[in-house]
Amino acid sequence: EAEVAQSPRYKITEKSQAVAFWCDPISGHATLYWYRQILGQGPELLVQFQDESVVDDSQLPKDRFSAERLKGVDSTLKIQPAELGDSAMYLCASSRLRDRDGYTFGSGTRLTVV
Amino acid sequence: AQTVTQSQPEMSVQEAETVTLSCTYDTSESDYYLFWYKQPPSRQMILVIRQEAYKQQNATENRFSVNFQKAAKSFSLKISDSQLGDAAMYFCAYWETSGSRLTFGEGTQLTVNP
Numbered sequence: 001e002a003e004v005a006q007s008p009r010y011k012i013t014e015k016s017q018a019v020a021f022w023c024d025p026i027s028g029h030a031t032l033y034w035y036r037q038i039l040g041q042g043p044e045l046l047v048q049f050q051d052e053s054v055v056d057d058s059q060l061p062k063d064r065f066s067a068e069r070l071k072g073v074d075s076t077l078k079i080q081p082a083e084l085g086d087s088a089m090y091l092c093a094s095s096r097l098r099d100r101d102g103y104t105f106g107s108g109t110r111l112t113v114v
Numbered sequence: 115a116q117t118v119t120q121s122q123p124e125m126s127v128q129e130a131e132t133v134t135l136s137c138t139y140d141t142s143e144s145d146y147y148l149f150w151y152k153q154p155p156s157r158q159m160i161l162v163i164r165q166e167a168y169k170q171q172n173a174t175e176n177r178f179s180v181n182f183q184k185a186a187k188s189f190s191l192k193i194s195d196s197q198l199g200d201a202a203m204y205f206c207a208y209w210e211t212s213g214s215r216l217t218f219g220e221g222t223q224l225t226v227n228p
Contacts (some may be wrong), residue, residue, distance in 0.1 A: 033216075042118075042205050042218030043159075056215060091159065093216075102149050102209075103216060105159035 002026040004106035006092050012112045018080035021109045025074070025094030031055075033103065034067055034077050037089040049075060082113045116141045118208050120219035127196045128227050134181075135191045135222045137206030144168075146210040148182065148189045153221075154202040162204070165189065193224075201226045 005024040013019045025032050030051050035043035046065065048056040051072040060067065064083070069075040079086055089110050093103035117140045127133035139148070150162040165173045165182050172180050177197075181190045193200055206219040 040221075042220050044218075045215055048215065089157065093159075102147075102151075102161045102164055102207075103159075104161075105151075107158045110157075 002104070004092055004094050004104050006090075006106035006109055008109055009107065010110045010112075012114060013082050015084055015113050016081040018078065019082050019111065020076055020078045021090050021092075021111075023075045023077070023092030023106060025092070026104055029094035029096055029104075030072075031095045032069060032075050033093045033095075034075070035091040035093065037091055037108070039088070043091055046077070079111075082111075084113050087111055087113045116143075116208055116210065116217050118206050118217050118219035120206055120222050122222045123220070124223045124225070126225040126227060127193070129196055129198060131196055132192060132194045133196055133224065135193075135204050135206075135224065137189045137191070137219055139187050139189065139206070139208050141187070141208065141210065143210045143212060145212070146208060148180075149207040149209065149216070150178070150180070150189075150191045151205045151207060151218075152200075152202045153205065154199075159205070163191070196226050198226050198228060200224060 007022050032049040034046045037043040046060045047067045049069045052069050067077045089108045091108045092106045095103045119138045146167045148165045152160045152162050163175045163178050177194045179192045203221045203223050205221045208217045
C-alpha cells in the first residue's frame with residue numbers, strides 16, 4: 001500500500017538553530033499539506049501545495065517558517081530559528097486534486113526544541 | 115471560519131462494548147464532508163469513516179458507524195464490539211468542497227479496558 005514518507009522520525013534541536021523536515025507524498029498526489037500538531041491537540045494546517053504552488057499558507061509563521069515543493073513532488077519544511085514553542089509533531093499529508101476521500105498522512109516528525 | 119468541537123477529551127469502554135464519540139461543527143456551507151480519523155500511539159493518522167453532507171444515510175464501515183444530524187450539525191462516531199486495538203486518539207474533521215482545508219477537532223482519547 002502506498003505511503004507518505006517523512007523524515008526524520010524524531011528531531012531534537014536547540015533553540016535558535018535551524019531544522020528541516022522532508023516529506024515524499026504518494027505518487028500522483030497533486031496536493032500536499034503540512035500540519036502542526038501540539039501534544040494533546042488536533043492538527044492545524046500550516047501550508048498547502050497544489051503541485052509546486054502554495055495554495056494556502058495563511059497559518060504559516062513566515063518570519064521563521066518556510067516551505068517548498070520545487071518540482072511538485074517532495075517537499076521540505078524549514079524552521080529558522082527554532083523556538084521552544086515549536087516543539088510539536090509535524091505531519092505531512094497528500095491527496096489527489098480536491099480529493100473527497102480524505103487525506104493520507106505520514107507518520108510525522110516529532111520535534112523537540114531545548 | 116469553520117470550527118469542529120469534540121467535547122469529550124477522554125472516553126473509556128470495556129472490550130466488546132459499544133462507545134459513542136461526539137462531534138459538532140459550525141459551517142454556513144451546504145456541500146461538505148465529514149471524517150473520523152484514528153491516531154494510535156504509533157502516530158500515523160488513519161481514516162476511519164467519511165460522510166457526505168448531501169447524503170441522509172449514515173455511513174458505516176464494519177464496526178464503525180456515524181450518526182449524522184445535519185440540522186443539528188452533529189456527527190458522532192459509534193464503535194461497536196470495541197477491541198483493544200481501537201484504543202487511540204480519535205479526531206473529527208471537516209472538509210468543504212469550496213476549499214481544500216481539512217479542519218480537525220481537538221480529539222478524544224479512547225481507552226479500551228480488557
